[in-house]
């Protein structure tokens with residue numbers, strides 16, 4: 352095993368053995384694998400979106416040269432990721448460069464057949480390769496780097512047991528915007544049994560407590576799922592304009608919702624706490640499909656004593672501040688029932704503009720159909736309303 356000073360850098364890896372998992376089979380990548388499909392993957396903008404190879408067009412010849420180069424490089428190795436069932440070659444995974452002095456190695460991968468994305472191929476391939484790197488090669492630590500918006504990649508590494516070691520701010524430029532580099536790492540001793548999964552829970556920025564004048568937003572946690580909170584969710588006067596009214600709410604359903612937000616890379620959930628009493632009086636959310644896409648806010652003031660006292664406006668203002676200043680969301684949106692005067696008024700005060708009406712979008716408990724009003728605000732608009740908002744609400 353090439354992990355002592357004397358054989359450093361001279362030895363080629365041992366003959367790569369086949370690594371077989373439930374769904375994924377890894378076998379050594381050879382020149383014969385440089386097929387039209389492989390060339391197609393390397394020229395597919397969706398696939399190379401977060402890869403450094405995207406700056407040039409690729410041909411069979413240059414990929415062949417690349418694969419040959421890897422095969423003679425003592426510090427690099429590459430496997431074909433194949434389906435265990437059919438043997439179909441669906442992507443590649445690379446280990447290297449390996450630093451034999453420190454016994455570390457970097458992993459990069461590509462699932463080229465987009466039809467199998469989201470089926471766990473990447474997670475299993477990383478898991479299999481990690482096991483090989485630690486057990487067969489005696490490596491100590493594995494690393495990987497990912498664009499902050501490459502959620503699939505980050506999740507796959509986290510699922511395979513990697514942790515976020517750090518963030519290099521604004522490290523990449525992608526589609527005219529900067530993106531952080533998420534540095535992922537796995538130290539051998541912490542390796543889980545192959546196939547094990549971990550909650551991902553990675554967020555580019557965890558929310559601290561967001562402090563306002565009369566209210567603060569605290570990241571929602573299990574302890575905040577109190578009887579009072581469940582009571583709000585089931586109270587017809589409070590849930591009148593909320594989708595939760597269709598199902599009976601319980602501690603379990605609330606916990607399920609909290610977990611789904613925790614797992615998301617780009618959604619946030621807070622309890623709204625009143626400074627005066629120290630009590631939680633409501634909740635706020637900011638949800639987005641991915642970092643960089645518009646985010647939708649949501650709010651519930653559950654303590655009726657706090658209705659009409661500015662809690663909603665201050666809470667949403669804090670949400671916008673976090674969403675724009677910290678997360679750089681390009682836009683924040685909200686949807687309200689047309690008849691929900693209090694919420695429509697609050698969103699207007701917040702600086703939002705009406706973007707449209709979805710006619711008869713909802714049916715109230717009394718059978719009446721009501722419109723949904725769509726609201727939106729850009730960072731500049733929100734900022735320019737700040738002075739005005741505080742003047743009228745000081």
Ligand SMILES: CC(C)(COP(=O)(O)OP(=O)(O)OC[C@H]1O[C@@H](n2cnc3c(N)ncnc32)[C@H](O)[C@@H]1OP(=O)(O)O)[C@@H](O)C(=O)NCCC(=O)NCCS
Nearest residue numbers: 398460461462468469470471472473474502503504506507
């Ligand atoms: C990133 C990539 C490797 C993920 O491969 P994959 O086989 O789809 O990944 P997995 O199925 O193992 O998915 C792991 C998790 O990411 C999620 N995921 C996958 N693609 C996603 C996407 N585009 N957006 C959001 N989540 C995604 C999966 O749903 C899964 O989440 P879960 O654990 O919560 O269920 C693949 O999309 C790819 O090759 N992209 C192009 C090349 C690239 O970017 N490589 C990584 C460079 S660091």
